[in-house]
Amino acid sequence: MKASLRNHFLALCILALGSTVGRMAYAQTAAAPAQPAAAPAPVPPATAELREAAAKAPTPADLAKGDPGGILTGTMADLTVTDAKAGPTLADAGNQIGQNKVAINFVWTLICGFLVMFMQAGFAMVESGLTRVKNANHTYMMNFFVYGCGLLAFWVIGFAIQMGGAAGNGNLGGLYPLAAEHSISLFGKTWGVFGKTGYFLAGTSYDVGVMVIFLFQMVFMDTALTIVTGACAERWKFITFSVTSVIMGALTYPLFANWAWGGGWLSQLGTNLGLSHGYADFAGSGVVHSVGGLTALAVCLIVGPRIGKFNRDGSANPIIGHDISAVLIGCFILAFGWFGFNPGSTLGASSNGNLRIGTIAVATMLAGCTGTFGSILYMWVTKGKPDASMSGNGLLAGLVAITAPSGFVSAPSAAIIGLVAGVLVCVSVSFIENVLKVDDPVGAISVHGTNGLWGVLSVGLFADGTSNYGGSWNGVPGSVTGLFYGDAGQLAAQLVGISTLLGVVFTLSFAINMVLEYFIGHRVSAETELNGLDIPEMGQLGYPEFVFRPEPGFAKAA
Amino acid sequence: MAASKSQGSYFAVFLLGSTVLCGGIAYFASGTGKLLLLVGAAILLASLAGFLKIKPLEGETPILASPGLMKWVGAGVAVLGWVVTLGGLHLVNGNGGRIVVALLGIGVSCFGILYVLPAAFNKTAFWKKPAGASTRASISTLAGKGTMDAGFTAPPGAIESARMESAR
Numbered sequence: 001m002k003a004s005l006r007n008h009f010l011a012l013c014i015l016a017l018g019s020t021v022g023r024m025a026y027a028q029t030a031a032a033p034a035q036p037a038a039a040p041a042p043v044p045p046a047t048a049e050l051r052e053a054a055a056k057a058p059t060p061a062d063l064a065k066g067d068p069g070g071i072l073t074g075t076m077a078d079l080t081v082t083d084a085k086a087g088p089t090l091a092d093a094g095n096q097i098g099q100n101k102v103a104i105n106f107v108w109t110l111i112c113g114f115l116v117m118f119m120q121a122g123f124a125m126v127e128s129g130l131t132r133v134k135n136a137n138h139t140y141m142m143n144f145f146v147y148g149c150g151l152l153a154f155w156v157i158g159f160a161i162q163m164g165g166a167a168g169n170g171n172l173g174g175l176y177p178l179a180a181e182h183s184i185s186l187f188g189k190t191w192g193v194f195g196k197t198g199y200f201l202a203g204t205s206y207d208v209g210v211m212v213i214f215l216f217q218m219v220f221m222d223t224a225l226t227i228v229t230g231a232c233a234e235r236w237k238f239i240t241f242s243v244t245s246v247i248m249g250a251l252t253y254p255l256f257a258n259w260a261w262g263g264g265w266l267s268q269l270g271t272n273l274g275l276s277h278g279y280a281d282f283a284g285s286g287v288v289h290s291v292g293g294l295t296a297l298a299v300c301l302i303v304g305p306r307i308g309k310f311n312r313d314g315s316a317n318p319i320i321g322h323d324i325s326a327v328l329i330g331c332f333i334l335a336f337g338w339f340g341f342n343p344g345s346t347l348g349a350s351s352n353g354n355l356r357i358g359t360i361a362v363a364t365m366l367a368g369c370t371g372t373f374g375s376i377l378y379m380w381v382t383k384g385k386p387d388a389s390m391s392g393n394g395l396l397a398g399l400v401a402i403t404a405p406s407g408f409v410s411a412p413s414a415a416i417i418g419l420v421a422g423v424l425v426c427v428s429v430s431f432i433e434n435v436l437k438v439d440d441p442v443g444a445i446s447v448h449g450t451n452g453l454w455g456v457l458s459v460g461l462f463a464d465g466t467s468n469y470g471g472s473w474n475g476v477p478g479s480v481t482g483l484f485y486g487d488a489g490q491l492a493a494q495l496v497g498i499s500t501l502l503g504v505v506f507t508l509s510f511a512i513n514m515v516l517e518y519f520i521g522h523r524v525s526a527e528t529e530l531n532g533l534d535i536p537e538m539g540q541l542g543y544p545e546f547v548f549r550p551e552p553g554f555a556k557a558a
Numbered sequence: 559m560a561a562s563k564s565q566g567s568y569f570a571v572f573l574l575g576s577t578v579l580c581g582g583i584a585y586f587a588s589g590t591g592k593l594l595l596l597v598g599a600a601i602l603l604a605s606l607a608g609f610l611k612i613k614p615l616e617g618e619t620p621i622l623a624s625p626g627l628m629k630w631v632g633a634g635v636a637v638l639g640w641v642v643t644l645g646g647l648h649l650v651n652g653n654g655g656r657i658v659v660a661l662l663g664i665g666v667s668c669f670g671i672l673y674v675l676p677a678a679f680n681k682t683a684f685w686k687k688p689a690g691a692s693t694r695a696s697i698s699t700l701a702g703k704g705t706m707d708a709g710f711t712a713p714p715g716a717i718e719s720a721r722m723e724s725a726r
Contacts, residue, residue: 152573157580187648199584237616239565239609243572250576273647275656297671301679304621310685436676437683488653495660496643502667503640507633510675514629520609525617528560536560 044090050076051087105171105348106208108357109216112344116219119337120147120226125330126396127230128542130321130389130442134532135234136542142229142238146245150222153249157199158221159214162254164195166262170470171348172212177204181263189272191265194258216344220288221253223341227292230442231300232522235307235529238537240520247512248295256505257287266500269493270476276489278474279497280463282360283345285404285455290501293449297438298510303522305439307529316433319441324388331392335368338399342406352470360406364399367406367418371398374422382426390426393443397425397451404455408463408480417458421451453498458482460491562615568608575601620684628678635670639663 043051057077067073079096081088124143131139150158165181168174180196198205201214225245232241259266260281270278281287310316321327342364343357375394379387398418402409405417428446432438438445465481473480481487516522523529528536535541575598582595646659680686 153576156577157583160584199580202584238561239569242569243609246573246576250580269647275647275653301675304679304683305685307620307684310683312686312688314686436672437680438676488657492653492656492660495657495664496647499640499643499660499663499667502664502671503637503643506667506671507636510633510636518610519606519613521613521616521619523619523621524560526620527617529620538561 047089050090050093054079054088101350102171102173102209104350105354106212108349109172109212109344109347112340113212113216113219115337115340116216116223116344117337119219119223119334119341120144122330122333122337123223123226123230125326125333126392127226127233127330127442127444129323129326129330130230131233132319132532133322133543133546134534134541136322136534137538137540138238138533138542139229139233140542141538142233142236142241143226145238145242146225146229147222149242149245150225150249151218153246154218154221154254155201155214156250158250158254159201159217160196160198160254161194161251162221162257162262163213163217164197164262165192165258165264166195166213169209169213169347171346171350171352171354173209175207175209175213177207177210178213181258189268191268191272192258192263193265194255195262213347216347217257220284220341221249221257224253224288224292224295225249227289227444227448228296228299231296231440231444232303233441234533235524236299236303237520237522237524238533240516240522243520244299244513244516247516248509252295252505252509252512253287253291255508256291256501259500260287260497266493266497267474269496270474270489274489275493275496276487277472277476277478277480277493279493280408280459280473280480280490281404281456281497282407282459283342283403285400285402285452286497286501288452289400289403289448290452290456290498291505293445293447293452294501294506295509296440297432297445297449298506299513299522300438300440300445301510302513302517305437306441307526309439310437314437316437316439321389321441327389327392331395335395335399338364338368338403341399342403345407346469353468356407356467356469359411362411363406363409363414364402366411366414367398367402367421368395369398370415370418371395371401371422371425374398374419374424375426376422378423378426389443390429393425393429393447394422396447397421400448400451401455401458403452405459405462407469408459408467408482410462410464410466413458413462413464417455417462420458421454424454425451453501456494456497456501457491460494463487463490560616562612564608564612564615568605568612571601571608572605575599575603575605622682622684622687624680624682625678628681629675632670632674632678635674636667637670639665639667639670642666 054076057075058072059077063072076088079088079092081092083089120143124140127143128136128139163175163178165178167176167179178195178197181192182194182196183190183192185191197203198210198214201210225248228244228248229236229241258264260279261267265272266279268278269275279286306319308317309319339361343360346354346357346360348354349357372391372395375390375397376386378394379385379390398421401417401421401424402414406414409417425443425446428450429440429443432440432445440446459480459482461482461484463480463482464485465479465487468479471477481490483491513522524533524537532541577598578594579598579602582591582593582598585591586595640663643660643663646656646663650656650659
């Protein structure tokens, strides 16, 4: 009975709210001092009903008896009122509704950010498991320390460059302090280049919404950084890794992220040049994974292959990792974290089309599944065994590829994208190793670089035009639609994004790391590498009670 | 040398310099900001000089000198591809034309990244050197420790066969 009564009053309140929405703007202003009016102002009927509902709400005495069914908890009595004496008003109810929307979005974004943060553990396990036992501590430590290096750099300057001009996201309360984007005028149009507010999260960026978006974007950035550690494992100097991680978190990653997500020029391709919705990268196949993968390729070229990887005739030797259980458990942790990565990129669960979070989660799940199938079947058919490490890479490849299109595609499209990614990662690993002669111990360049680019491309092909995040994307009305659904302009925008990743991000990473090669040097000494990096670089073995046996192959060769 | 106190010290100086430099960028409009920028840049340069000073203390790496110019040409070709793509956006109006030009630009970038750069780095790759022909005598002596051959290579399949042998 009470529940029915409560529902009745709430329904009335909502109806009344719609008719008096104009009052909401003044909801948080202090109540004006009472004027000595001749007669009391009439109370609007809706407000009267609110007050009546408040009067009928459970009292503390009622609640003290306990509420096992949960029907007394959360009523008008919990509404925050500006004037307790006068009782609740429509403005109070409106404020509460607005705050609830933002609160839901804050909690959603934060929890998804926490999930993404946990992906660091998955990366650490995958990368360390795929390296030899003599380098386990070093590989784990790179994955551990990259979190600190990236976070520090992002807090100091990276966040400002990326999001300093990203004001306007209604899901998180507007983010209005982030309102300064440095722009240039070219060909009669204005193009955003980098943000200018949010350094040290000080000044006006000391704001609740800014903190939420900082945390979420920071863990994304750290994901990109940790991709490089795997590709360069077993021969990378810890000091050079530390310095380059700081620079990547401060400059390389934030710059491209600004162009795609922070109001920069790639996101303006639609509004400025009519390329559909501009570059669309829902959760970061390009921004996170391609940036990480291409940087990994740049550093891998400079640091060179591990001793013993290639024979004199150019053929490659497999160097097997020490712990396949860590690899596969790590992959599961990453797949779990991806549910924060992709659905979390809505930056909210309430309003503006955000109920699509379920579709995004399912697309993520499906692409990971078909990616695993793609790689397992490819290896089984071509090599005769369902290779475990490539299975893990297939799962990750599917997840990487669906990251950009996850917000725009249907379930069948997600399955196709994942399947292609699973096969592509196997082909790419072979190409990079056997044709380019680049040594990537964990397959990071293929998983994140190659499939990141495939993910970006797939938006331009498979986006079905059904997503509607508030009615527009990148300032262009309507939904993102790919070539297969009739919009070639979106494909063109995605190709411009890919070209930028290859031409600018790769080259910038390459140039920075060539400078570091001159000043610090990337490669450990041959003696350090052969003995394992754990003792010389970290001072401690990863597994001190293991009996270390020198590489038998080299001993035999000598 | 591997990791050392000097590395840790200069890394701390690098972090300090970077932070001060960024403080200068953040408050560049003020006089204090400009001062911070200069001080930060000076500290940063000092850290790089320190890194350069201790670099020779590191033991010899297996990497051999490779053509530097070719590396920068490869990077330049990668950038050129991007310029082609951007140029196409302004020279071509239709979506089809823009897609073709963008693909052309991507192709040019890929040529730089996937052909020129690997060729530059692999031209003098250490694993191509025949056994006993290493240009670095000090590294060759490591072979005497029973860990590797002089050219830092293993015969084809050596690792796998040794692993299978040890497994038996």
